[in-house]
Amino acid sequence: MAYPNTRLRRLRRDAFSRALVRETDLNAADLILPVFVREGQDVAEPVPSMPGVERLSIDRLLRIAGEAQALGVPALALFPVTPPEAKSLDAREAWNPDGLAQRAVRALKKEFPELGVITDVALDPFTTHGQDGLIDDSGYVVNDLTVEALVKQAVSHAEAGADIVAPSDMMDGRVGAMRAALEAGGHVHTRILAYSAKYASAFYGPFRDAVGSAGNLGKGNKYTYQMDPANSDEALREIALDLDEGADMIMVKPAMPYLDIVRRAKDRFGAPTFAYQVSGEYAMLKAAFANGWLDERACVLEALTGIRRAGADAILTYFALDAARWLGEAR
Numbered sequence: 507m508a509y510p511n512t513r514l515r516r517l518r519r520d521a522f523s524r525a526l527v528r529e530t531d532l533n534a535a536d537l538i539l540p541v542f543v544r545e546g547q548d549v550a551e552p553v554p555s556m557p558g559v560e561r562l563s564i565d566r567l568l569r570i571a572g573e574a575q576a577l578g579v580p581a582l583a584l585f586p587v588t589p590p591e592a593k594s595l596d597a598r599e600a601w602n603p604d605g606l607a608q609r610a611v612r613a614l615k616k617e618f619p620e621l622g623v624i625t626d627v628a629l630d631p632f633t634t635h636g637q638d639g640l641i642d643d644s645g646y647v648v649n650d651l652t653v654e655a656l657v658k659q660a661v662s663h664a665e666a667g668a669d670i671v672a673p674s675d676m677m678d679g680r681v682g683a684m685r686a687a688l689e690a691g692g693h694v695h696t697r698i699l700a701y702s703a704k705y706a707s708a709f710y711g712p713f714r715d716a717v718g719s720a721g722n723l724g725k726g727n728k729y730t731y732q733m734d735p736a737n738s739d740e741a742l743r744e745i746a747l748d749l750d751e752g753a754d755m756i757m758v759k760p761a762m763p764y765l766d767i768v769r770r771a772k773d774r775f776g777a778p779t780f781a782y783q784v785s786g787e788y789a790m791l792k793a794a795f796a797n798g799w800l801d802e803r804a805c806v807l808e809a810l811t812g813i814r815r816a817g818a819d820a821i822l823t824y825f826a827l828d829a830a831r832w833l834g835e836a837r
Contacts, residue, residue, distance in 0.1 A: 530815040532807065534578035534830035538624065538780075538822045542716050543567050543610045544587040555712035556785055557792045559824055561587050564613050570827075571618050577830035581622030583672065583822055584610055587717050588631045596640065597632035601658040608666040615667040624699060625663040627656055627673040627684070631717050636726065638675040647731055653680045660684045664693040672757070674701040676731045678747075685752030699780060700753035703741035703767050706732035709760045709786030716785065741767045742774055749777055758818075760784040762809065765816040772817030781818040783809070788824045803832050 517523050542561045544551065549563040562570060571582060586607040592599040599605055607625055614623050629652065630638045635645075639652030652675065660671045661684075671688075673680050681700050688696050706729050733740060745756050758767045761781035772779045791809070795802040806825045813821050823829065 530811055532811045532814050532829075532833065534826075534833055535580055536814060536818075536820055537579050537810070537826040537829060538581045538583055538622075538820055539570070539574050539579055539826035540583045540585060540782075540822050540824060541567060541570060542585050542587055543606060545589060545606060553712065553716045555715050556789055556824065557796065559716065559788075561716065564610050567610060568613060568617050571614055571621055573827060574830075575618055575621050577827060577834065579826050579830050581624055581670070582614070583624040583626065584614075585626050585713075585717055586610070586631055593632055593634045595634055597629040597655055600629055600632040600655065601662040603662055603665065605662070608662055611663060611666040611668050622669045623667070624670040624672050625668040627660045627663065627671050627680075628675040629655060629659070636714075638728065638731065639677060645726075649677050649679070652677050653683050656680050657683050657687045661687050661691055661693070664688055664691065664696040668696065670697040670699050670755075672699040672701060674704060674757075674759075676701065676704050676728075676733070679751070681748045681753050682751030697754040698752060699755045699757060700748040701759055701782075702745040702748040702753065702756040703758045703764070703771065704732050705735050705760065705764060707735060707760050707763070707784070707786070709763070709784050712785035712789045735763070738767060738770065742770060745771050745775060745777075749775060754778065755780055755819075757782060757822075760787060761813045761818070761821065762787050765813065768813070768816040768818050778819050779817055780820045780822065781813050781816070783813065783821055783823040783825070785824070803828075807832060 517527050544561040544563060546563040548565060550566050551561040553559045574582060584607055588599060611623050628638045630636055635641060637647050639647040640655060642648050656673060656675055663671050681698060684698060748756060755778040757780045758764050759782040761783045768779060768781050794800040806829055810821055810829055
């Protein structure tokens, strides 16, 4: 109907009516906190390019986990900072049962059994060259040998108690191989969150600093396995393959520049769809906040709501604790 019978501003006039017709909710239960874990005791080492984010020793990690659980954040995503001496060409530290990630998982599940623990399955924290896979003599990341290594890594995480393994490597066929190995090993309840549409993005820089792979990668790139930012249809093909191979959930990464992919994925497949508000998104917002150019609370909640509105069921974000706290205060 036309104006004046239809006045859309009527429903915007008061807070109660805006709340009643709000289409998208944002809750602490929609958020996942990525955390960087390092060796040591009582260590919280700041990440310079990510203000407010720290590399945490396991004991400090447990404190953050307790805070997350108290705020209603349902899961953490673990990213290990591997000491240089533990890195190798074959990335064998990735499946060491006493490795940093595996010890962190066991500690978290012992202390907070109800808190979800998600582990990153990729080799870049463990390789001397910083690539997500094993390389041949020309430096090319080889697919099938990498998948064999990733399967060993995923199984070691499941054995340590990880609730969700999250392959972020973008190798072909890795989800099916992991699913088969997990089933064969009796890990039938271990979920797979597949980074199905992970783009070769310029927004990952601060993350690589945080996990210590930037120096190893140097001037290299990941164009031969991560997706071209110009492509959209290809993302749907990747997602379809991962779901067919046994993924329980799919991921779009980064979030902000790829909200169209989130929407297309959710509309096409209806599967649980996650998005990662990556380190570069976090860093540029924090820079604006530090300069007084933007209001932190308002912009963070708006950005996260926008990701949810695009179709994300859950969001990995370094703002998870602050956002959960703000959302709790608003209720």
